[in-house]
Amino acid sequence: MRIVVLDDYQHVARDSADWGSLPEGVDVDVVHQHLTGAALRGALAGAEVVVAMRERTAFDAALLGELPDLRLLVTTAMANAAIDLDACRERGVVVCGTRMVVPGTAEMTWALLLALLKQVPRLDAGVRAGAWQQRLDRASGIGGDLAGSVLGVVGLGKLGQRVARVAQAFDMQVLAWSQHLDHDLARRLGVEPTTKGDLLARSDAVTLHLVLSERTRGVIGARELALMKPGALLVNTSRGPLVDEAALLEALRSGRLGGAGLDVYDVEPLPDHHPLRSAPRTALTPHVGYVTEDTFAAFYGDAVEDVAAWLAGSPVRVLT
Numbered sequence: 001m002r003i004v005v006l007d008d009y010q011h012v013a014r015d016s017a018d019w020g021s022l023p024e025g026v027d028v029d030v031v032h033q034h035l036t037g038a039a040l041r042g043a044l045a046g047a048e049v050v051v052a053m054r055e056r057t058a059f060d061a062a063l064l065g066e067l068p069d070l071r072l073l074v075t076t077a078m079a080n081a082a083i084d085l086d087a088c089r090e091r092g093v094v095v096c097g098t099r100m101v102v103p104g105t106a107e108m109t110w111a112l113l114l115a116l117l118k119q120v121p122r123l124d125a126g127v128r129a130g131a132w133q134q135r136l137d138r139a140s141g142i143g144g145d146l147a148g149s150v151l152g153v154v155g156l157g158k159l160g161q162r163v164a165r166v167a168q169a170f171d172m173q174v175l176a177w178s179q180h181l182d183h184d185l186a187r188r189l190g191v192e193p194t195t196k197g198d199l200l201a202r203s204d205a206v207t208l209h210l211v212l213s214e215r216t217r218g219v220i221g222a223r224e225l226a227l228m229k230p231g232a233l234l235v236n237t238s239r240g241p242l243v244d245e246a247a248l249l250e251a252l253r254s255g256r257l258g259g260a261g262l263d264v265y266d267v268e269p270l271p272d273h274h275p276l277r278s279a280p281r282t283a284l285t286p287h288v289g290y291v292t293e294d295t296f297a298a299f300y301g302d303a304v305e306d307v308a309a310w311l312a313g314s315p316v317r318v319l320t
Contacts, residue, residue, distance in 0.1 A: 002046055003307065005030045005300075007053040010291060017300035022307060034269055041066055048072065049310075051303045054290070055080055056268065061087035072096065074306045076299040078317065081212060088320050094310060095319040098302030101295040105263075106162040108289035109207050109237045112261025115283040116233050117205070118143045144204075146170040152203030154178060154196075154219065155238070156186055160209035164191050175199045178210065200227040205235065212239035222247035231258035237289045240265040245276070252279045263289045 003022075005013045008030050019028045034056060035043055041063070044050060049072040052059065059073060064087050071093060075083060078097035088095050115121060126132075151167040153160045156176040164174045174191045176199070183193040200206065206228065210216045220234070221244040228234070234257060236243055245266050251257035259281035268287055270276065276284065302317070309316040 001026050001048050003028045003049040003051065004044055004047040005051040005053075005303075006043075007034055007056040008032050009034075009053075010296075012296050013051075013300055016293075016296040017304045019304060021304060023311065026307075044070070049074070049307055051300075052076070052080065052083070053299075054287075055082035058082040059088070060084050064088065064091055064093065072307065072310050072315075074098070074303045075319070076100075076303070078319070079211070080319075083319075085320055093320070094315050096306040096310065096315055097317045097319055098306065099298040101290070101292065101298050102158050102162065104292040104295055105237050105289035106159050106166070108263055108285065109159075109163050109209075109235055109261075110166055112235050112237065112263065112283050112285065113205055113207065113233060114146075116235075116259040116261050116281070117146065121283055146172055148172075149204040150175060150202050152177070152199040152206040153191070153209065154199070154206060155209035155211075156181060156189075156191065157209060159238075160207075161189060163207055163209065164189060175203060179215065196224070197227055200224055201229065203232060204229060205233040207235040208238045208242050210238055210242055212241055217241050218244050220244065220248075222250070225251040225257060228257065230256055233257075233259045233261070235261040237261075237263040240268070249275055249279055252281055255280075257281070259283070263287055 003026060005028065009032065011032055013030050031043055040057065044067055046069050047067070048069050050070060051074045054076055059082065061084050064070065064084065073083065073088060073093055073095045075095065076098050077100040083095060085095060147170060150173045153164050153174060153176045155178045156164065160176065164176065167174045168190060175194050176186050176191045177194055177196045181193055186193040208220065210219065219242050225247055248260060252260060261283040262276070263285045264287050265276065270286070276282065306316060
């Protein structure tokens with residue numbers, strides 16, 4: 001039996017789990033680069049099991065139709081919008097998930113927010129270029145303070161709650177909004193529930209922690225960006241399409257938005273000549289909020305467990 005592990009950018013899949021614990025006759029092939037089209041179909045040819053890394057590779061009905069040998073598809077975490085579950089059911093492909101470790105993405109949110117607020121990318125580049133005494137005026141952006149400022153959390157689930165607790169440790173006031181926000185829960189957490197418009201108008205920084213759906217796609221567009229305080233910061237570690245990319249670029253170029261910290265994008269990997277790569281006042285990371293040793297141990301350890309359970313006729317963490 002052949003297993004293909006996709007999109008192992010960090011080259012950690014083999015060392016993060018005991019693949020040798022699987023029965024004899026199981027061959028594991030690990031693909032480190034992102035594949036599409038014919039290259040992807042060629043890599044998956046003959047595979048009975050595929051392990052997909054988050055939503056890096058889409059398994060739609062068309063691709064599934066070209067994989068007649070596929071019987072088990074494992075996705076890291078317990079949800080994957082890039083997998084057509086209905087098509088998998090129709091083809092008899094079992095889809096299983098894994099545990100998800102939460103802290104990494106919340107911590108990346110703060111890494112990006114602090115990088116923007118304290119001007120880390122620009123100052124780092126200046127020091128490397130020999131400019132120790134850099135002009136720090138309002139035109140170029142002086143570093144700000146978290147204490148006494150307002151953080152707007154859009155989506156107060158597990159990640160949003162963790163981010164809110166850190167904000168409170170920084171002596172920030174925290175506002176929260178989502179379409180189905182539990183106001184009582186927010187108040188118990190010391191967070192002020194409010195409307196989207198009020199959150200955007202009052203917040204010095206806004207961070208997004210929503211699941212991508214048709215309801216949340218474009219939740220931050222041109223209108224919402226115009227409501228934000230001049231110079232406010234925006235951080236997105238959830239999903240790129242939550243933010244209207246064209247509107248974001250315009251807000252950055254015009255100088256109205258103080259900065260954007262992004263770990264997620266509409267298209268990933270981010271194309272070589274994408275305008276975000278040269279946009280001002282940005283801190284960009286390649287969708288690595290979840291990339292930690294503990295996360296990979298859970299992802300790949302559970303993937304091995306999923307395969308073993310499926311081979312034994314009792315699949316676990318089934319999504320189909």
